[in-house]
Amino acid sequence: xxxxxxxxxxxxxxxxxxxxxxxxxxxxxxxxxxxxxxxxxxxxxxxxxxxxxxxxxxxxxxxxxxxxxxxxxxxxxxxxxxxxxxxxxxxxxxxxxxxxxxxxxxxxxxxxxxxxxxxxxxxxxxxxxxxxxxxxxxxxxxxxxxxxxxxxxxxxxxxxxxxxxxxxxxxxxxxxxxxxxxxxxxxxxxxxxxxxxxxxxxxxxxxxxxxxxxxxxxxxxxxxxxxxxxxxxxxxxxxxxxxxxxxxxxxxxxxxxxxxxxxxxxxxxxxxxxxxxxxxxxxxxxxxxxxxxxxxxxxxxxxxxxxxxxxxxxxxxxxxxxxxxxxxxxxxxxxxxxxxxxxxxxxxxxxxxxxxxxxxxxxxxxxxxxxxxxxxxxxxxxxxxxxxxxxxxxxxxxxxxxxxxxxxxxxxxxxxxxxxxxxxxxxx
Amino acid sequence: xxxxxxxxxxxxxxxxxxxxxxxxxxxxxxxxxxxxxxxxxxxxxxxxxxxxxxxxxxxxxxxxxxxxxxxxxxxxxxxxxxxxxxxxxxxxxxxxxxxxxxxxxxxxxxxxxxxxxxxxxxxxxxxxxxxxxxxxxxxxxxxxxxxxxxxxxxxxxxxxxxxxxxxxxxxxxxxxxxxxxxxxxxxxxxxxxxxxxxxxxxxxxxxxxxxxxxxxxxxxxxxxxxxxxxxxxxxxxxxxxxxxxxxxxxxxxxxxxxxxxxxxxxxxxxxxxxxxxxxxxxxxxxxxxxxxxxxxxxxxxxxxxxxxxxxxxxxxxxxxxxxxxxxxxxxxxxxxxxxxxxxxxxxxxxxxxxxxxxxxxxxxxxxxxxxxxxxxxxxxxxxxxxxxxxxxxxxxxxxxxxxxxxxxxxx
Numbered sequence: 051x052x053x054x055x056x057x058x059x060x061x062x063x064x065x066x067x068x069x070x071x072x073x074x075x076x077x078x079x080x081x082x083x084x085x086x087x088x089x090x091x092x093x094x095x096x097x098x099x100x101x102x103x104x105x106x107x108x109x110x111x112x113x114x115x116x117x118x119x120x121x122x123x124x125x126x127x128x129x130x131x132x133x134x135x136x137x138x139x140x141x142x143x144x145x146x147x148x149x150x151x152x153x154x155x156x157x158x159x160x161x162x163x164x165x166x167x168x169x170x171x172x173x174x175x176x177x178x179x180x181x182x183x184x185x186x187x188x189x190x191x192x193x194x195x196x197x198x199x200x201x202x203x204x205x206x207x208x209x210x211x212x213x214x215x216x217x218x219x220x221x222x223x224x225x226x227x228x229x230x231x232x233x234x235x236x237x238x239x240x241x242x243x244x245x246x247x248x249x250x251x252x253x254x255x256x257x258x259x260x261x262x263x264x265x266x267x268x269x270x271x272x273x274x275x276x277x278x279x280x281x282x283x284x285x286x287x288x289x290x291x292x293x294x295x296x297x298x299x300x301x302x303x304x305x306x307x308x309x310x311x312x313x314x315x316x317x318x319x320x321x322x323x324x325x326x327x328x329x330x331x332x333x334x335x336x337x338x339x340x341x342x343x344x345x346x347x348x349x350x351x352x353x354x355x356x357x358x359x360x361x362x363x364x365x366x367x368x369x370x371x372x373x374x375x376x377x378x379x380x381x382x383x384x385x386x387x388x389x390x391x392x393x394x395x396x397x398x399x400x401x402x403x404x405x406x407x408x409x410x411x412x413x414x415x416x417x418x419x420x421x422x423x424x425x426x427x428x429x430x431x432x433x434x435x436x437x438x439x440x441x442x443x444x445x446x447x448x449x450x451x452x453x454x455x456x457x458x459x460x461x462x463x464x465x466x467x468x469x470x471x472x473x474x475x476x477x478x
Numbered sequence: 479x480x481x482x483x484x485x486x487x488x489x490x491x492x493x494x495x496x497x498x499x500x501x502x503x504x505x506x507x508x509x510x511x512x513x514x515x516x517x518x519x520x521x522x523x524x525x526x527x528x529x530x531x532x533x534x535x536x537x538x539x540x541x542x543x544x545x546x547x548x549x550x551x552x553x554x555x556x557x558x559x560x561x562x563x564x565x566x567x568x569x570x571x572x573x574x575x576x577x578x579x580x581x582x583x584x585x586x587x588x589x590x591x592x593x594x595x596x597x598x599x600x601x602x603x604x605x606x607x608x609x610x611x612x613x614x615x616x617x618x619x620x621x622x623x624x625x626x627x628x629x630x631x632x633x634x635x636x637x638x639x640x641x642x643x644x645x646x647x648x649x650x651x652x653x654x655x656x657x658x659x660x661x662x663x664x665x666x667x668x669x670x671x672x673x674x675x676x677x678x679x680x681x682x683x684x685x686x687x688x689x690x691x692x693x694x695x696x697x698x699x700x701x702x703x704x705x706x707x708x709x710x711x712x713x714x715x716x717x718x719x720x721x722x723x724x725x726x727x728x729x730x731x732x733x734x735x736x737x738x739x740x741x742x743x744x745x746x747x748x749x750x751x752x753x754x755x756x757x758x759x760x761x762x763x764x765x766x767x768x769x770x771x772x773x774x775x776x777x778x779x780x781x782x783x784x785x786x787x788x789x790x791x792x793x794x795x796x797x798x799x800x801x802x803x804x805x806x807x808x809x810x811x812x813x814x815x816x817x818x819x820x821x822x823x824x825x826x827x828x829x830x831x832x833x834x835x836x837x838x839x840x841x842x843x844x845x846x847x848x849x850x851x852x853x854x855x856x857x858x859x860x861x862x863x864x865x866x867x868x869x870x871x872x873x874x875x876x877x878x879x880x881x882x883x884x885x886x887x888x889x
Contacts, residue, residue, distance in 0.1 A: 065666035068673070085659070089666045108714065109698045121701060125693040172843075191841070194818035200743075200800035204711060204719060208735035208802030211810050213721070215648035216637065222721040222733055223804050226647060227636045227709045233691050235839075237658035242840035244665035245509055249484040249845050251669060257844035265821050265839040268810055272497075272624075272649030273530060273543040275822070278808050279833050280530035280542050284730070285807065289645055292625070294529065301625060301646045302634065309644055311629035319524055352536070388617070395626035397634040397644055400699040400706055403689060411615035414686055430696045433687040434663045435612075437593075438678035439670050 064090015065439040069154040069247065072096060072146075073130060074137075077104030078263070079159025079187040080126035081236035082243060086155070087129035088432070088441040089244075094457055095130040096146065098137065099476050101450040111423075117450055118422070124447050128418065128429065132448035133457045136477045137168050145478075146170060148462055151179050154250065155243055159187040159236075162197050172258045182256040183246040187239040189232075191262035201263060206231035210267020215274060218289040234270065235263030297355035300368055302397070305375040309397035310383050314368060316354070321347035324367070326392035331374045341367060404428075416443050454478055483510025484845045488668070489867075491574035492516065492551065493567070495523040497624055497653035498608050498660055498684060499580035500547040505661040506576065507550035508838060508847035514570060514863050517553040519856045519885060526856075532830040539829045539855040546835050548853030549825060554864070555857035555885025558589060562883035569868050571596055575671075576664060577605045582619040593679040602677040604667040608660055612683030624650020624684070631688040636695075638708040652688035659687040715739060717768040718747075718775050721804060722783040724791060732788045733804035736779065736795065741765065746798035751782050827852035857885035 067090035073083035074096050087093040095102070101117045110119040133149075136142035147170070150156055156175065158165060165171055172184050186192055189201020190209075207213040207225035217224035242259045250256050268275065274285050285293040290302035299315040312327065313320045325346045331337050354360030375383060380396035387394035396402065409415065417426035432441040458464045458478065472478045488511035492503040500515065500523075507513040517523070525544040532540045554570075557563040567589075571577065577596065579586060586592055586607070593605055610627060611617045628634060628651040638645040663680050671677055689696065695706040713719040716739040724732035738744045741764060748757045756778050761767040768775050783791055788803050795801035803809060810816055811834065819841070822834040830852070838847050864870045864884065878884045 065663075065670040085662055089662070109694065109702060109704065111701050113702055121697040122694045125697055190815050191819055194815045196796070196815035199797045200737075201802070202716075202737050202739060202800050204713070204716075204721075204735045204737040205800050205802035208721070208733075208804040209813065209815075211805050211807065212648060213735065213804050214733075214806045214809075217645055218639075218642070221639060222711070222723070224638060224645065224721070225711055226633060227712075228692060228695055228706055230691055234654070234658070237655070237662075238839050240662045241505060241658050241665070242842060244662050244669070245484055245505070245847075246842055246845070248665055248669050248672075249842075251672070255844060257842055260841040260843070262815075262819060262839060262841075264815065265819060265837075268816070268821065269836060269839055270649070270651060270654040271807075272653070273528065273546070274649065275807050275810060275836060276542045276546070276833060277530045278811070280532050280830070281534045283534075287645075287648075290643065292646060292648070296534065302629075302643065304643055309629075309634065311626050311634065311646065313625070318527065388620070393622050393626055395622065395630040397629045398632045399635050400632055400692060400695050403632055403692075403696065404699060408611050408615045408617040408620075409686070412612055412683070412686070427697070428700050430689055430693050431686070433659045433682070433690050435681040436663060436667060436678055437680070438676055439667065 063439065064088070064442050065436060066091040066244075066247070070094070070152065071155040071157060072149050072153045074156060074158040074160070074165070075187065076102070076159045077107060077122065077126075078189075078232035079157055079236050079239065080104065081233050082157045082185060082187055082239035083130060084126045084128060085237060085240035086243065088443070090439065090442055091155070093130040094149065094453070095127055095132045095448065096135050096149070097132055097450060099134045099451075099478060101134075105450075124427075125429070127447035129442055129445045130448055131453035131457060132451055133454050134451035134478045137170070139477050141472060141475070142477045143168055143170060145458065145462070145464075145472075147178060149457070150175060150182060153179065153182060155183045155185060155247060157185045157187070157239065157243070162186070162188060162192045176256060180256055181250050181254050183243055183250055183259060184256070185239050185243045185246070185259040185261065187235050187261045187263065189235075189263045191265075192260045203229035203231055206263050206267050210264045211271050211274070212267055215271065215285060215287055215293075217287040219287060223287055231263050231267040234266040235261050238266045294352070297352045299351070299355065300364070303371060303375045305378055305380055305383055307379045308399070310375065310380055311395045311397060312371070313393065314364060314371070316346045316349035316351035318347060320351065321349065323392045326390050327371065328367075330386065330390060331370060335374065337370060341370065418444055418446050420446050451478065482845060483847075485509045485511035488512070488576065489574045490514065490576040490578065491570040492578045494578040494580035494608070496525060496580065497547070497650050498656045498682075499578045499606070501653065501657035502606060502608075502660040502664060503578050504547060504550060505657075506664070508849060509845070510847075511576075512867070513551040514867065515548050515551045515553045515853070516567075517555050517854075517856050517885075518557065519555065520557060522856070532833075537829075542830060542833055545827050545830065545853040549835055550850045551853060552859040552863055553854040553856070554860045557883055557885075560881060560883040562878055562881045564589065566864070566868070566878065566884065567591075568599065571599050571603075573868060574600065574603055576668070577603055579606070580608045582609050582621060583607070583613050584619050597677070600677070602671060602675060604664060604671060604677055604680070606660060606664050606680045606682065608656065608682040608684060610683070611685045613681040624653035627652040627684055627688060631685055632692050632695075636692075636706050636708050639710045640708055644708055652684055655691050656682065656684045656687045659690070711735070712772070713737070717765055717772055718779050720776055720779070722776075722780045724783050724786050724788040727788050727806075728808065730806075734783055734788055734791050735802040735804055737800040738768075739800060743799050744768065747779075747795070750794050750799060754778070754782070823849045825849060825852040828855050828858060855887060857887035860884050860886040
């Protein structure tokens with residue numbers, strides 16, 4: 051174990067330890083509160099009686115459905131506490147208001163207007179608690195012509211632009227198969243919440259933070275959005291190649307047990323990579339002289355790659371690499387690239403990531419106790435190491451209403467009789 | 479300065495380059511911090527050499543890629559191989575509240591600028607170090623960028639069609655995961671610092687941050703032994719769930735995404751299509767029934783969309799049916815919602831002139847951030863940084879110029 055082992059106990063409280071977050075979010079907004087919980091905030095997840103509908107999302111532990119078995123729930127609600135409140139009931143709303151009166155942040159991701167219809171809109175919350183930061187994570191934002199439109203991952207990948215740029219020319223554009231863009235929006239919600247919280251702590255002034263997942267998806271396009279304005283060109287999907295202005299270069303190769311990524315380009319960035327790779331191939335199996343003697347660093351890639359002759363040349367180099375890689379594994383190629391100092395990455399699966407030696411050396415994966423299971427479950431660990439305020443980890447996601455008594459009675463001052471009566475009426 | 483920005487008065491020395499570091503600095507700059515970005519024409523940020531370029535002409539001051547990621551910042555052209563240049567870097571270390579860097583650990587160590595050394599001169603600063611695989615461990619000095627990291631972090635494997643090789647996700651994908659975690663960590667550390675006076679060092683491995691977005695899949699592997707892979711546009715939860723052709727858009731192919739996540743969505747799709755006979759098949763009323771006939775359902779839906787105008791279909795389907803225009807870049811700029819949000823912001827760049835820049839993804843009602851300027855040309859702000867921020871006089875600055883320690887243009 052190294053000095054930065056994530057499994058070492060946290061010596062101090064987290065960076066956001068003084069803050070109370072009330073998390074009303076639906077599944078698309080869960081990650082915001084999870085990140086704030088990692089930073090030490092006390093995050094109280096409010097669920098409807100019977101549990102958050104997102105608990106029905108697969109995959110499930112042992113593939114058996116159940117409200118305490120959703121792995122999406124486990125991942126994105128780790129470190130939170132849970133109380134049940136019925137926001138469709140006046141008493142439930144009244145309790146939510148009591149909770150919010152003492153909170154620093156509320157995170158929500160309902161369709162715009164949902165909370166206002168229940169007397170919990172931004173204006174009411176601001177009147178109740180002027181220092182409250184109200185963070186809303188929705189597909190398109192709180193207002194505008196598409197506010198309230200349905201925006202699951204496939205729609206966000208389309209309307210945010212990633213899909214147009216991804217896939218093979220002979221098939222429709224394609225999304226990343228694992229949903230991404232609600233999580234981008236929710237993570238952006240964490241940034242914006244932290245900024246608003248910093249302001250509220252200094253001034254006592256809360257505000258409404260309105261995050262658009264569509265815009266968060268657009269930001270993932272790197273440099274693409276300005277191409278039509280600067281170069282008069284619309285970038286499009288190119289399969290295993292990547293559009294680079296008018297030129298394209300190949301980024302992906304099959305190998306014996308999967309795929310690896312290497313840039314087949316030239317110039318200051320790509321030249322040294324191709325040079326080192328061809329030197330290796332040359333040492334092992336030989337490379338035609340007219341390829342090995344090319345000055346890859348001095349070569350003007352953009353010019354070459356847009357000519358017929360240049361394309362034929364790169365196709366020839368590609369074929370040499372294809373042949374060489376086909377007889378080697380991801381691990382062999384990665385190890386040799388590391389030893390020779392050129393850039394190559396295996397296209398890892400989650401199984402590869404789980405046994406990655408760098409992650410192991412840093413103690414990345416952490417064990418989380420699940421009392422209902424015989425063994426702790428190994429989770430992906432901290433997304434950053436903060437030297438003085440390490441991220442929290444280790445607490446599993448809460449069971450439905452697990453902290454009703456602690457939060458509503460011990461902290462909010464509800465009498466035990468009141469709690470029983472609310473419970474009997476199904477409000478909690 | 480308006481006096482209403484969250485980070486008014488906050489001083490940031492941005493020694494980072496390429497993606498995650500500069501994008502983290504841009505959050506701070508857009509919300510009011512004074513951010514000074516390290517710059518050089520001799521060792522330029524690779525983004526200065528990367529398109530898009532104004533009129534497609536490569537040039538160190540002609541890359542919009544760099545100008546976007548360093549908008550709202552000042553720049554200083556500095557030679558860190560020059561002793562006087564390094565001394566200016568150290569002055570900025572003492573000046574700053576936040577230091578950002580994204581080199582491999584051995585690079586900072588070679589300059590004598592490890593966190594331990596920097597802290598001696600500025601014990602309360604918040605420092606972000608973000609390299610590919612973290613500050614420790616056998617691969618701490620792995621060089622790379624977000625495209626390769628997207629492969630390493632598992633995103634390529636889950637992108638593409640099941641019967642073919644994966645396809646690369648566009649761009650340095652992991653950068654745009656990591657910028658969010660990095661910025662959150664820095665702002666939280668600043669909050670802690672204001673309460674306690676304590677600075678700290680943040681080690682953000684881009685590998686460890688990126689794979690958070692495969693969290694449920696990592697657990698699925700751990701608990702169920704399932705290895706996530708690519709499945710085109712299909713979903714285990716929704717049907718139909720795909721991308722279908724429309725009439726051409728602006729002279730090229732048009733596509734619309736449709737995701738029926740519930741039977742109610744399916745019924746709304748039927749109504750939108752005019753309830754054709756094939757769709758009335760009672761077997762298709764349930765998710766499992768549609769999933770069993772997915773190829774046929776997709777073919778029928780595609781036949782219906784193929785004769786339609788993309789935006790008309792979109793307005794017909796939403797909000798009852800989750801649907802999205804598959805936007806190209808011009809489509810994004812013309813999208814009614816994106817325009818209403820004012821996402822793209824036109825800024826005047828000294829050499830490139832007025833061009834749209836990516837703006838802010840969140841709207842803060844009382845302290846909205848804003849882009850104040852495009853990134854400078856190399857050396858354009860150097861004099862202002864040395865004079866106004868570090869308080870150097872004319873003689874000191876002249877000595878730096880004579881020693882070729884700084885690059886100053888204009889002024």
